[in-house]
Amino acid sequence: MEGQERHEENEPRERDEIYSKSVRAGKRTYFFDVKSTRNEDYYLTITESKKRVSPDGKVYYEKHKLFLYKEDFEKFAEGLSDVVQFIRTNKVDSQDSSNAEKIHSDHVAETSPSDFSNVSFDDLEGKKEE
Numbered sequence: 001m002e003g004q005e006r007h008e009e010n011e012p013r014e015r016d017e018i019y020s021k022s023v024r025a026g027k028r029t030y031f032f033d034v035k036s037t038r039n040e041d042y043y044l045t046i047t048e049s050k051k052r053v054s055p056d057g058k059v060y061y062e063k064h065k066l067f068l069y070k071e072d073f074e075k076f077a078e079g080l081s082d083v084v085q086f087i088r089t090n091k092v093d094s095q096d097s098s099n100a101e102k103i104h105s106d107h108v109a110e111t112s113p114s115d116f117s118n119v120s121f122d123d124l125e126g127k128k129e130e
Contacts, residue, residue: 018042027051044068 019034031047046066053059068076 042070044070044073 016036017033018036021032023030023032027050029049031045031049033045033047034042035045036042044067046068048064050062051059052062
């Protein structure tokens with residue numbers, strides 16, 4: 001009976017999942033999931049998953065999730081395209097990279113924790129602030 005209760009609890013969640021695609025990229029896996037709201041409107045969740053090992057040797061997955069609603073798709077795609085183009089066309093040397101990391105950490109220190117999600121930037125190279 002307990003198994004049936006769990007199945008019934010999971011049914012609505014299964015119905016709101018419309019389409020999924022996973023992308024393995026180095027040490028990370030990205031999940032792109034199209035879901036449906038109660039009003040049958042679609043939205044996208046992007047989940048980054050990284051395999052981690054705790055100090056006691058246990059393996060776990062660190063996940064970060066972003067919800068993107070269709071009214072934001074165009075602006076999000078434009079912003080993503082702009083920064084990808086910037087990264088592809090601008091080389092950052094190691095000295096500039098460490099300076100950009102300092103600028104980033106100074107900016108985060110000035111930002112209230114409620115202004116952003118808990119996201120790890122440890123594998124991103126710094127970029128020059130203009």
